[in-house]
Amino acid sequence: MPFKKPHHTSDKSCMKKDDDKFEILPRGLNIVWGNDSRYWRIPEEGPAELIQVSWLEVSGVVQITKAGTYSVSFEVKVKEDGFGWAGTDVLVMAKIGKTGKYRFQANRLSPGENIIPFKRLEIPVVGPSDLHFGLYEVWSGKWKGGLQIIKAVIQPLN
Template sequence: MPFKKPHHTSDKSCMKEDEDKFKIFPRGLNIVWGNDSRYWRIPEEGPAELIQVSWLEVSGVVPITKAGTYSVSFEVKVKEDGFGWRDTDVLVMAKIGRSGKYKYQANRLSLGQNNVIPVKQLEIPVVGSSDLHFGLYEVWSGKWKGGLEIIKAVVQRLN
């Protein structure tokens, strides 16, 4: 039986570029433990659903060809039966190039909230063309978390 990779690797066809804006849908993201149905449900279309993990790492990369300031945000939803989010910071992080230094912004997701939560935007200045690496992370608390839906990530040029 062939070994199945435990992590979901991004499908570039699930990333839509419209002028200065990238919309990255769940299948267009790298999701740690995403290929294991004990931890995630990632349908062909629609949101990715976190069943349970202690290590939340959802990341992506977009090619930047124009200098300017870019924002990075995630659109997520915490389900009614969500758990592990109380008093837990979730970080949106981004950097330019593989060896760049991360900028980050901490966010709190409300326990049991059943509406779309736009996670705060993180702004990144870009000079020239490069890849912008970004992600949504909670890997420090050691708490088990679940009931989160990842709807999409957005990277947008602001100026």
């Protein structure tokens, strides 16, 4: 039996680009433990659903071609039966290039919240660069579930 990778790897066909605005659907993201149905459900279409993890790591990379300030945001929903989010910061993080320094914006989630864009993170880009971004909660050690990821959006502010 061939080994199945435990993590979901980005499908570039699930990224929409309009000039320097990117809309990344769940299958266009890298999701740690995303290929394991005990932890995630990632359908061909629609939101990715977190079943349960203690290590939330959802990331991606886009190629920015124009200088400016960009916003990084995720659109998510926590189902009514979501758990493990109380008192826990979920971070949207981004950096320029593999060796860049991360910037981050903390967010709080609650079960039953409607679809919400997280507080956006703003990051300056000097010129053509890879923008690495993600959604993380890897510090609390709490088991979490019931999160739906609708999409990530990277777009210029100016």
